Amino acid sequence: MAESVAIVPGLSNLNLNIAFENDMQLIADSVEGLNKRLTEEHIIVHNVLENMIAILKNKSSRGKIESREYLENILRRDPRNLNALADIEKLSRTLHRTTEADEYKSRLENILQGQTANDLRTKSICLMEQGYAILNEESANIEHISKNRLSESYRMLLSEHKKGTGRRKDYLQRCVYHNKQALSNLQLAIECKRQSELLTRRITALEKFEQAKGLFDVTIENIIWTFYIGVALNRKYDSIKDLSNEDGRDRFQEKKDVTLKATEIFWKISTNKGTTNQNFIIYQARSYALIGHILIRRKNFFLTSDKNYTFTSDQLFQLFMNNPISAFERAQVMNRSDTFILNRYGRALWNLSEQHRASKDKKDFLHRAQRLLSSSINQSSLNWFGYSTRMSVRKDLGHAYFGYNKSKARTFFELAVNDGYQCFISKGTPRSICQLVEICQFLAKFPDIREYGFKYVKEHQKRYLLNALDYLNFGLQQGGPTNYFLAYHMGTVLYDLDEIKSAVDWMKRAVSLSNTKSNIALKLACRYMIRRYMNEVDEQPNVVYLLKEFVFTMMKGKEKYEKIKDVYTFIFKHEREAFMRVIADIFKIPHILDGPRVKLITECVQTCTLLLTNDIENSDIFLEYIRAVPDLKLMDDIEPQLQEMSLSNSVPVGPVNKHSSEGFVYDFFVSHSHKDADWVLSRLVADLESAFTEDDVVLRGCIADRDFEPGKIIFENIENSLRKSSKIILVITNNFVNSYWCQFETNQALLESMESRKDCIIPLYLEACDIPDKLRHITYADFTNDDDYIFEIMKLKRALLPE
Incomplete structure (x- = not known):
């Protein structure tokens, strides 16, 4: 067993x-927090805590001396500590102290190669310490940090390349190319990480603990390590739950198994009578608190009997089952000042408040939770968990008082924002940022907190929305643009700021990132598109593309969500007059519809007609639309070749791009069938010509309906556009394969590739179809699975960057 465990010492x-x-203030705060933990935690984790401080101190040149002192201090107490030996060896080499580094390396290797009981115990403790470090300091999102830095380097190199001359320009050209390749490969790594199975996404604390026990079971000699294994199992439940929310799979048995295992560990610790040591009693109290917390949130896992877990039939455990708060009360009797217990007790009361509808009971739980959390924060100001939970509590108190005491409600919302800001500057997770943003929106529109849109924003409170935008941009920079909740809230904030086009783009992105259970993003995306259409239809003559985008988005929503009629009802309820105008205009230009789209619009009209019971006039108009359907001249009925040759539907003006490759007007040309135009214009081109994050770039595309020169022969337009475009995207579908003009554009693109530009063609497969022989040898972009759309568009964008 020992030989199968790969040990890489060092934190x-x-x-x-x-x-x-890199933020020096955050580093200082983290050091202060770790020092406080040294006064609270058992002595067996003091070495790893000091090692973590050493890692932080090592960030600055001057701090390397202090870092070395911390590591030397660990080795004075424990000369065989593998993590400290590995880290001090690495640090010594960076300080050019090679002889000392070699000595540390020799000591390290002797222990790693040893097989005595003491050697195995030392290696086991090394893994336990690593597990503790991971458990108490979550792994960084290294790919996104690296992507941000590479993107910044790319922009700087591209700028310098444009200013360069001669050999310097040539060398910078190579730098730009290889930086771009690094970005593309990194995007592939991010995608692989996302597609990995649960808990293989990163090295987990639990895996480290299990490896340690396989070498030498140190939990026998010190039960404190067992406590941290229980905490890791409890954390695993959260990972399983997050994955279930992401992919929609239930995973009930997995969640039940880890819950029972974790609870059994806490039960054994809490009921252990073998010691009266005060340090151990702290962990007994914490175990009671964790049992109470688990029972409040996951009591259903204990309702069915499981013969493997006999503790569930114990009389005291049954008492906790009936009244989980009694477990916290017992924990508090044992230790009243522990921030760990205070935080979990406060969070448990907040959880219980959500289960009570009676206003008085709900407020009582929330006020008690606020007092406990405030006591915890007073014990330690660097208390992210305390601030985060108290923000939630104060937000709910604001709602609880809103109905009859708006002044008090506003005060609680303001206090919640203050707590949220403390979370933001200390550990701004996407979840806490989104909650902070939501409260900022309440205050910006107070007292109209449940309304949508700029007209409800109070001018003197608009600063809350601008702050919310800053918080979201930070969250996107840290976590990447593929978090559903960040995308959703970015859309709602931009809508409240009257940035409707950007709001539409972000909410459509949220639709792509959402699971099939919640259609709120689709409801808001459609509502925003209707508002945008109403804002522009009377000012700009050619906005047919907005109607096409609306119908297309509704079609994609119908494919994804079961309760599509909820969407019709929502839009009609909130945008009745505007929605009726949009439906009327769609029926005026039926050539934007095909068979499936007509079915969708008909279903929509029928649903809305039922809501017009007291409006006979408009009900009759809707019924007339339905009767007119059989006579509509649809897209399917229009001669394809004629449609391919005409410049029919208006599209938005393309962006002016400063980053295009030298010698080209466009970053890409899109060749597609007119029957796939909705997807190309509403999604592909819209996303490629937009920047969603700070490290994103705006590309400029060439599409026939917008960029072909009127009056020129279509063959000449195609040839000119291909020459002016750095890359050529072929949107491959069955429609494309059967289109004369698409085949002509493909042949011209292949000719262009052979004559002057290698690797300029990017086939994009939108659906499963027969791949043309002439394209089989070219690496393609796979857009056949709509769930992967966001990741594929990011990958495609990297491929289109100037070289």
Whole structure:
């Protein structure tokens, strides 16, 4: 067993957030927090805590001396500590102290190669310490940190390349090319990470603990390690739950198994009578608190009997089952000042408040939770968990008082924002940022907190929305643009700021990132599109593309969500007059519809007609639309070749791009069938010509309906556009394969590739179809699975960057 465990000593290899933090204030706060933990935690974790401080101190040149002192202090107490030996060896080499580094390496290798009981115990403790470090400092999102830095380097190199001359320009050209390749490969790594199975996404604390026990079971000699294994199992439940929310799979048995295992560990610790040591009693109290917390949130897992877990039939455990708060009360009797217990007790009361509808009971729980959390924060100001939970509590208190005491409600919302800001500057997770943003929106529109849109924003409170935008941009920079909740809230904030086009783009992105259970993003995306259409239809003569975009988005929503009629009802309820105008205009230009789209619009009209019971006039108009359907001249009925040759539907003006490759007007040309135009214009071109994050770039595309020169022969337009475009995207579908003009554009693109530009063609497969022989040898972009759309568009964008 010992030989099968690969041990890589040192905390510097664990990809912890602390190893990549550059903000000196956050580093100082983290050091202060770790020092406080040294006064609270058992002595067996003091070495790893000091090692974590050493990693933080190592971030600055001057701090390397202090870092070395911390590591030397660990080795004075424990000369065989593998993590400290590995990190001090690495640090010594960076300080050019080679002889000392070699000595540390020799000591390290002797222990790693040893097989005595003491050697196995030392290696086991090394893994336990690494597990503790991961458990208490989550792994950094290294790929996104690296992507941000590479993107910044790319922009700087591209700028310098445009200013360069001669050999310097040539060398910079190579730098730009290889930087771009690094970005593309990194995007592939991010996608692989996302597609990995649960808990293989990163090295987990639980895996480290299990490896340690396989070598030498140190939990026998010190039960404190067992406590941290229980905490890791409890954390695993959260990972399983997050994955279930992401992919929609239930995973009930997995969640039940880890819950029972974790609870059994806490039960054994809490009921252990073998010691009266005060340090151990702290962990007994914490175990009671965790049992209470688990029972409040996951009581259903204990309702069915499981013969493997006999503790569930114990009389005291049954008492906790009936009244989980009694477990916290017992924990508090044992230790009243522990922030760990205070935080979980406060969060438990907040959880219980959500289960009570009676206003008085709900407020009582929330006020008690606020007092406990405030006491915890007073114990330690660097208390992210306390601030985060108290923000939620105060937000709910604001709602609880809103109905009859708006002044008090506003005060609680303001206090919640203050707590949220403390979370933001200390550990701004996407979840806490989104909650902070939501409260900022309440205050910006107060007292119209449940309304949508700029007209409800109070001018003197608009600053809350601008702050919310800053918080979201930070969250996107840290976590990447593929978080549904960040995309959703970015859309709602931009809508409240009257940035409707950007709001539409972000909410459409949220639709792509959402699971099939919630259609709120689709409801808001459609509502925003209707508002945009109403804003522009009377000012700009050619906005047919907005109607096409609306119908297309509704079609994609119908494919994804079961309750599509909820969407019709929502839009009609909130945008009745505007929605009726949009429906009327769609029926005026039926050539934007095909068979499936007509079915969708008919279903929509029928649903809305039922809501017009007291409006006979408009009900009759809707019924007339339905009767007119059989006579509509649809897209399917229009001669394809004629449609391919005409410049029919208006499209938005393309962006002016400063980053295009030298010698080209466009970054890409899109060849597609007119029957796939909705997807190309509404999604592909719209996303490629927009920047969603700070490290994103705006590309400029060439599409026939917008960029072909009127009056020129279509053959000449195609040839000119291909020459002016750096890359050529072929949107491959069955429609494309059967289109004369698409085949002509493909042949011209292949000719262009052979004559002057290697690798300029990018086939994009939108659906499963027969691949043309002439394209089989070219690496393609796979857009056949709509769930992967966001990741594929990011990958495609990297491929289109100037070289």
